[in-house]
Amino acid sequence: MPLISGAQKRFKEGQLVRVKGPAVIRVEEGSVYGLGLELTKGKAIKVPKGRVYVFKVLKDATLRVNLGSEGSLESPKLEEEAIDLWRQRIEEILSLRRDRQLKKIVVLVLGPTDSGKSTFSTFLINESLRRGLKAAVIDADIGQADVGPPTTVSLAFPQNPITSLRDLEPEHLAFIGAIAPEGSEGYIVHSVYEFVKRALEKADIVIINTDGWVKGLKALRFKLDIIRAVKPQVIAAMTKGQDLEPLLNSLSRLPQIKVVRIDTPPAMYERSRAERRMLRSQNYLRYFIDSTVRSIDASSTPILNSFLFSGEELREDLExxxxxxxxxxxxxxxxxxxxxxxxxxxxxxxxxxxxxxxxxxxxxxxxxxRKGFEKGILVGLLDSELRERGLGIIEDIDYHRKVLKVRTPYEGPIGGLVLGRIRLGSDFQETVVVEGAFF
Incomplete structure (x- = not known):
């Protein structure tokens, strides 16, 4: 019999509860554990669309469940989920800091697409905060970014428990300008390296959530470049598939790195390409919701990765x-x-x-x-020291006056721009700017 939205359902101690979003669950009696959080009477949690959260009942519990159109709730068998194993692996990771007498620890989370990296990172953040540690998270998944908008690497410092990386506000952004890492590996590695340095100034534990590109030698070299740059003490590797095994087996022989394999739940939800595209659109909308249009004089504010406005205007050769x-x-x-x-x-x-x-x-x-080609191109806005301060969308270019109209939520001074390789429509749906048509 299907669950009626808003109904109450009882669960016994030790049972698992799997909730697929969109949904909201509220604990009416008892307590449950999930995402590194213990939810007691009166506590509620929202499960976003496209996410699946699993909870373990700590004490006989009554849950009130409100499901969205695609939401669901079920009680899976213990062997279908990995919540107990995740708790063990997190204890293993956090005890390393104590056992090796480390003041700081960097954890790099690796794994293919839809293997649970973001959820595990959330789990680890909450458990770290619960133990009184200062945490930082670097979201280096430029395609399915949760902390910052897509096309960026971002750094955030969680102060309170979270239910998703999307709950966090980025303190720093690095604009990559693409949604796939291939072709932008060097800048991603540099951005992650710089953010780790900043994070270690304030945090006891730094958690780096990476993209799902792990198939093939080029992908493994990219992940190795990140490892060599940031020198993590722990690599938390999601075990979905075998693509990472050659790299993990080699790294396991290094005494300075602890490789911890994290089981991906057998019932892990896999998003379709359309769902991923929709989530990116939502994240763009979230970022640009309070934006205004600014006029930027390219004569004094250069476009740094383009030839545009760097040459001599041709007036006599137009005919x-x-x-x-x-x-x-x-x-x-x-x-x-x-x-x-x-x-x-x-x-x-x-x-x-x-x-x-x-x-x-x-x-x-x-x-x-063609005039109008520029409309919708995503840009990074830099300060006078060439650090990213925000993102913008080109609305128009007055070529003769050399003035760009850019929609952005950023209100501070702009010292330069960099063009991305993504164009956004009015509905924040994206298309990739063709390389051969780039300025």
Missing amino acids: FLEKILDMKVIYAEKSSIHLIVVTSERASITSTIVNLLREKFHTYFVRIV
Whole structure:
């Protein structure tokens, strides 16, 4: 018989309760344990859509359950979940700090997609706080970021227990500008390294949650680069699949690193690609909800990873360009390295035209883009010391005045911009900016 939303259900001591969100559960009697938290009478917890939380009944309990349209509640068998094993592994990790007399400890959480990394990180944060430790978390999963918006690495300092990494507000952001790590490995490693240094100034334990790219030699090299950069004392590896085993087996032979394997629950919920896309859209919306449009003068605030506005504006050659391209040219600029042409409509560009323009303007890098191509491109906003302070979305560019209209919640001074490789629509759905069409 299906559970009626809002109904009460009784559970015996030792039973497991598995809740799939969206749902809210409230303890009416007794107590349960999950996510590193003990919930007693009167305590409630929200389970977001796309998440599955498991609780163990510590004392005969009555739970009031409100389920969303896709939510569910069941009592699985003990062998279907890993909550007891997770508690043991967390005790193993936290006791290492005491046994080795370490003042600080860095824990790197590895694992494939949908293996429980974020939930385990939440578990570890709460257990650390419960023991009086100061905790820091670095969210390095740029595609399924929970702490900061997607495309970023973020650093947060939890002060109170949480039910999800999404409960945290980032104190620092690093804008990567992509949702897949491949191609951005170096900057991700650098960002994680810098954030670990900052975190260790304030925290007793630093927890690094990573992305799910673990398949293949390139992915393993990337994870090894992070390990070599931050030198964690513990690697908490989710055991879903065998892709990490070659790396873990090698690392297990190093005395300075403790490899702790964390069982992924057999019933772990796997999100579809559409669900992942929806979650990213929600996270973009959450970040930009209180944003305003700012005008940024590119003459004094440079776009640091682009040729745009770094050359000489071409005024006398517009007629030539319009003849070659057979359409109106709005703006053009050149340097000894590049030529950028902005047209009124999409142009069909052949290699013959590109070679002609290279020869005519004595340059190599040629980009011809349509006005409006820039709308929706995600950008990172930097301060005068080139540190990321926020994200923005380009709404428009006045090419002749060299002014960008950028939507952002950031209100402070801007010293520079970096362009991302993601474009957001009005509904915060994303598309990847084509490399060949980039400025």
